[in-house]
Amino acid sequence: DAGVIQSPRHEVTEMGQEVTLRCKPISGHNSLFWYRQTMMRGLELLIYFNNNVPIDDSGMPEDRFSAKMPNASFSTLKIQPSEPRDSAVYFCASTSDDRNEQFFGPGTRLTVL
């Protein structure tokens, strides 16, 4: 089991640029979560998908953020345009209905200059 895979691990970009973060959940898992972790706000749920369908996106901060899950093995989180306040570590997690726990990826550390 390869675990949840996220790419890139580190991203440095300039304000105004588009940023795309990628996640491959654990095979067989049908729920996927995107979190953002900052010193000020801790770990926040941005959005979660079940069976590739967005179920709750109430944590998405604003229209600059969008997430997609085109199939069961891939999801993206896009920020366009990026701003310095978006600098954070973004985690992806996945699970299945019979597991009752979330499995986290290693995260993507995003720095927006």
Added chain:
Amino acid sequence: AQSVTQPDIHITVSEGASLELRCNYSYGATPYLFWYVQSPGQGLQLLLKYFSGDTLVQGIKGFEAEFKRSQSSFNLRKPSVHWSDAAEYFCAVAPSGGYQKVTFGTGTKLQVIP
């Protein structure tokens, strides 16, 4: 709405000493409760979880936690800390059956001194 409080931002213990990390939750019924550990540069790893039954829960790496309904607490303990336990620890709560809606505490950073 559910919430979880970790009152200690930072704790320092000596290697070999016992450890207790505090966690208090707010939820109307019996929640699902979790403890996760995050090592530097890593994602979160589940240490243990409580859903129902025995209120003393055993986890990985020698950790245990006790659910106390009367105190709305779920404190994490370890009898003897190892240097490799230095990390950040997160308590989390979710509604029963609603593991998707997990709310995390702000974390407690553990430092272990030789």
